[in-house]
Amino acid sequence: MDFVREVIDQGHRAAVDLLQGNHIDNSSPWSPDVPEDLRHWLPDLLDRFPLVPPWEKPKPIDPALDNVWIMGNTAFPMPARGYDRHELAEEADPNDLRPRLASEPGQSTQAPSHESAAWEVEFVAAYFIKNSAKELSRVTGDLVKKLHIDETDIATRKRISARLEPFIDAVLPNRTLRITIDGKEEQTLGPSSYSGISSSLNPLHFTSSGPEVQSTALNLPPPFGLPSTTVFAGEQGWAVISDIDDTIKITQTPNPIGILSNTFTVETPQPVAGMPELYAKMDTALTLTTTTTTNPTGNTPNAPPFFYLSASPYNLYPFLRHFRSQHYPQGTIILRDASWQNLGGLITSLQTSTKEYKDDRIAKIHSWFPKRKFVCIGDSTQSDPEAYGAAARKYPGWIGAIFIRKVTGIALMDEKTKNAPERFDKAFEGVERGLWYVFSEPGELVERVNQLGKV
Known part of the structure; x- marks a missing residue:
């Protein structure tokens, strides 16, 4: 039986390579790139990825059968006439999560033009088939055994199953979605990529009555149509990555x-002690002194937009959105397009090429808000110092402060190397010494944040 399954799996992979090989996003590990030791004991999820002929025309989602998440986002003012932000018009892979102009080839012809638009926003959406996790029970059982969980612990088993479902539900390539934005404007998103993701920059042609609005899928109410919150942020002031x-x-x-x-068994993820208070402090202190230049719609949003940038896969979006809403300011969660066919890809995506991934996303944020001043916060466990140091060198004057949390007490982590002063000196080589600070306790940053608020 195992031999037959292996033959089927190999045939599926070969078909995927043949039909979708040129569309695979190299920034997200596929099963051939998952280390063999992980692939042998972590379950394959091949049924998630249907084989789609490249000549098939895009189709609208079916509200009766399909499920979609529209990720939260941040709207930025359209560039002033004569001010060219060339990064916004760069050619992008249609299967990547990088911004694309809505008028580019492959985007819906129903999307409004940029004429008369005051704002622009990146809409990222994930498309699934409802209740399609055929292997959910088997995969849950596999994880329960591998994690040595008591099989009579029904509550933990249910929690694992609920968090696994977005990883196992079949995705929907080549689909489009009609949405309504604040009930004032309708637009079309898509078509989705092979991994069931669509991403595009869309203009907004209305005046908002507040600092944020909701976008929902037409004829697809929650919970099957996870809505999106768009936060409006002006050109100037502070922001946080x-x-x-x-x-x-x-x-x-x-x-x-x-x-x-x-990821799958912890009942309630816990915030790092002191960080919710620090972020609330930033939200207040940096808002009070942010430049309040009137934007094209007549509003004056001056709160610092927050961008939560993680190498975690997009399948964890509802889980992380709930965590953020409980403990931290509203903000855009930017996650990785994890298009792998084996659960080992979750681990691989968290451990490989994280700096390159973050470099790319930071460049995207810079293209949206080149005139804002950013506070970048990370930790010493992976590549945050190197990514933020590279951004400070690439965009002089754009980053106003970098704070790195020195993490200790992690088993199997080489703390001596990760937290070595030499590591930070190298990561921030060429960056003004007063710009970056390594901390152990969030309370160390309160006065520094207060000083930033006075700039």
Whole structure:
């Protein structure tokens, strides 16, 4: 039986490579790139990825059969006439999560033009088939055994099953979605990529009555149509880029078993002590002194937009959104397109090429808000110092402060190397010394945040 399954799996992979090989996003590990030791004991999820002929025309979602998440986002003012932000018009892979102009080839012809638009926003959406997790029980059972969980612990088993479902539900490539934005404007998103993701920059042609609005899928109410909150942020003032794991959320493990256990079994993820208070402080202090230049719609949003940048896969979006809403300011959660066919890809995506991934997303945020001043917060467990140091060198004057949390007490982590002063000196080589600070307790940053608020 195992031999037959292996033959089927190999045939599926070969078909995927043949039909979708040129569309695979290299920033997200597929099963051939998952280390063999992980692939042998972590379950394959091949049924998630249907084979779609490249000549098939895009189709609208079916509200009776399909499920969609529209990720939260941040709207930015359209560039002033004569001010060219060339990064916004760069050619992008249609299967990547990078911004694309809505008028580019492959986007719906129903999307409004940029004429008369005051705002622009990146809409990212994930498309699934409702209740399609055929292997959910088997995969849940596999994880229960691998994590040595008592099989009579029904509550934990249900929690694992609920968090696994977005990883196992079949995705929907080549689909489009009609949405309504604040009940004032309708637009079309998509078509979705092979991994069931669509991403595009869309203009907004209405005046908002507040600092944020809701976008929902037409004819697809929650919970099947996860809505989106769009936060409006003007050109000037402060903004925050924050890592998630071990920066604001306790993870405390670099090993595969620990990652799976922390992700799927922990009942309530815990914030890092003192960080919710620090972020609330930033939200207040940096708002009070942010430049309040009137934007094109007549509003004057001056709160610092928050961007929560993580290498975690997009399948964890509802889980992380709930965590953020409980403990931290509203903000855009930017996650990785994890298009792998084996659950080992979850681990691989958290451990490989994280700096390159974050470099790319930071460049995207810079293209949206080149005139804002950013506070970047991360930790010492992975590549945050290197990514933020590279951004400070690439965009002089754009980053106003970098704070790195020195993480300790993690088993199997080489703390001596990760927290060595030499590591930070190298990561921030060429960056003004007063710009970056390594801290152990969030309280160390309160006065520094107060000083930033006075700039």
